[in-house]
Amino acid sequence: MASPETLKHTSYPGPSMIILEQLLLPASPALMPEGKQSLSLKVERGETLWVTGPAESGKTTLLDHIALRRRSLGGAMTIMNYDAGPRIRKRTCRLLQQRISYVDAVPIFMERLTLADNIALPLELNHFHKTDIQRETESILRWFGLGAHAQSYPATLSQTIRLKAACARALVTQPSIILVDEPALTLCPDLRDQLLTTIQSLVTNGAAALLATQVPPPPDTPLAGRVITLPWQPDPPSGDDMPSFHAGSPLSPPSPEDRGFFS
Amino acid sequence: MKRLSRATCWPSPWPLLLGLCFATWLIGLALALPYGVETAIQHWKGELNDHIVIALPTTEDNDETSQTKALPQALASTFPGTGVTRLPDHDVAQILANWSAPWNGPLPTLITLYYRGDVSALTGFVHKYAPEAIIIPPPPQQAKLAPLMTSLHEAARHGAFAAGFAAALLIPALLYLGARTTALANASQQALLPQLGGRPSSLHHILARRMALIAFLGSLAGLVLLLPALALLVSTLRPLLRLPPFTGLSSAFIPDLFLPRPFLGMIGLLPFLIAVLSWGMVHLVCSLQGRKTS
Known part of the structure; x- marks a missing residue:
């Protein structure tokens, strides 16, 4: 197992980026009578997973858990080969968070910094060189068309621009795991296409992406991937003794036929 | 961490500066009063005529x-x-x-x-x-003045206690208030930092340094005001206590304050002590806030 320090500057060599085992997630009682669901899944390196489902089905909570922003109610979670359960060490948590980027529904910014500085901040926190910070920041600002707003403060900008900036900030470090919540994928088609194109290139280089939407992605989306639907309905036992939610290994993903695997 | 430093809000300077200035002044007064009064009274006693005089009239033999x-x-x-x-x-x-x-x-x-x-x-x-x-x-001065000296002692002791007690309440309250408002003003930064993979402690260091700087300056201002205040007090009481006149600016008024030099050195450490306390208070309050929100 790699030491936490090596996570910072090297890509993760293992095949599984995220492994969830019976992770307990809350869900609306209208969708799940128990008010919770148990989810097991595995996301490999270079894989994209679309998480779909109606409101209150647990999509954002799932992303929050993987982003290590919430404590799990039960079950086990392994991220990049590290146990990310309740006993995770602070240092490991911080180093994992450096490799996970999350474009959440309502992004928070450092309101006293300009947009450019906000986007450059993760690079500074990762101790990048000054010239690299400047180059990468200018490059991603251009890519997302944020050049005109580079010196503006976040409070003065529209929600779409803030979401674009959040995407730029999330991707500027070229993370190993990318999590995107719904608004960034549905608010503006241009933003969605730019975002998905960028994520596609990162996934091709070995990153893993989880994208949450209420509706399944259209067939012409630039980023193809596996789709799961929440709330999770375990498969009914098929004959014999099969308590797990699907056949085969409890960690293996659902079959494409069952879960609307597109692409 | 230039950007992180720019992203954080400074603590409100004026309440801290003025409060700690006053608190330092109180501490200095609380420490100086018993010393000064005791030394002045000893000097006064020394000036009193308490010797027996034997007069031998001149005769012709x-x-x-x-x-x-x-x-x-x-x-x-x-x-x-x-x-x-x-x-x-x-x-x-x-x-x-x-x-x-x-x-x-x-x-x-x-x-x-x-x-x-x-x-x-x-x-x-x-x-x-x-x-x-x-x-x-000898004239019965000592007997007559003993009650006055006792009263002076008592007054100095009570004054010192009151000033020290007020400072002891004021300083922790001010430091906590300053640290808490600083932590609250930077709550969103503190919440965002771990999400970007940053260490909350680096933010705490920045805030603690700033707070310590303000506390140091406030305390230093209190000290700067304390010495003239003591000099003024001594010069007011000078005729009453029949103290020697000032020997001029060149000799500095430090000896004229009736305070020992080690004591003045000790008072000089107050700004550093208060700066360290405020530094620690910011770390404590920010850590507690971080635990509650995580």
Whole structure:
């Protein structure tokens, strides 16, 4: 197992980026009578997973858990080969968070910094060189068309621009795991296409992406991937003794036929 | 961490500066008051005339010289440790002038000694050598002024306690308030930082440094105000306590404050101490806030 320090500057060599085992997630009682669901899944390196489902089905909570922003109610979670359960060490948590980027529904910014500085901040926190910070920041600002707003403060900008900036900030470090919540994928088609194109290139280089939407992605989306639907309905036992939610290994993903695997 | 430093809000400077300035002033006063009053009173006591004066009137016979010479030696051997001194002529003239009695003729011989025993025994002893000697006991200043000195002591002690107590309440409250408002003003930054993979402690360091700087400056201002305040107090009481006049700016007013130099050095450490306390308080409050929100 790699030491936490090596996570910072090297890509993760293992095949599984995220492994969830019976992770307990809350869900609306209208969708799940128990008010919770148990989810097991595995996301490999270079894989994209679309998480779909109606409101209150647990999509954002799932992303929050993987982003290590919430404590799990039960079950086990392994991220990049590290146990990310309740006993995770602070240092490991911080180093994992450096490799996970999350474009959440309502992004928070450092309101006293300009947009450019906000986007450059993760690079500074990762101790990048000054010239690299400047180059990468200018490059991603251009890519997302944020050049005109580079010196503006976040409070003065529209929600779409803030979401674009959040995407730029999330991707500027070229993370190993990318999590995107719904608004960034549905608010503006241009933003969605730019975002998905960028994520596609990162996934091709070995990153893993989880994208949450209420509706399944259209067939012409630039980023193809596996789709799961929440709330999770375990498969009914098929004959014999099969308590797990699907056949085969409890960690293996659902079959494409069952879960609307597109692409 | 240039950007992170720019992203954080400074603590509100004025309440901290003024509050800690006043608190430092109070601490200095609380420490200086008992010292200063005690030293001033000791000085005052030293200035009081508490010696017995033996006056030997001048006579025409020649025995005066041998008598005058023999008496101090006899007194010194019989009453050791009493500091028997024959006053020189100019001191004698000054004392006679202070008595405001016209003195005709040659100056008498005056012998002083610090004697707290039975005056009649002393008188009998002196009269064996010089029957015409006059024994003048010290004026009863000490007895009359003792209640005043006790009151001064008490007042200084109570004043010091009140000032020290007020400072002891004020400083932690101010530091906590400053740290808490700083932490709250930077709550969103503190929440966002771990999400970007940053260490909350690096934010805490920045906030703690800023708070320590403000606390240091406030405390230093209090110290700068304290010394003139003490000098003013001493100069006001100077005529009342019959203290020596200021010896000028060159000798610095430090000796005139009746405070020992180590004490002044100790007071000089106050800004550093308060800066360290505020630094620690910010770390504590930010850590607690981080735990609650995580």
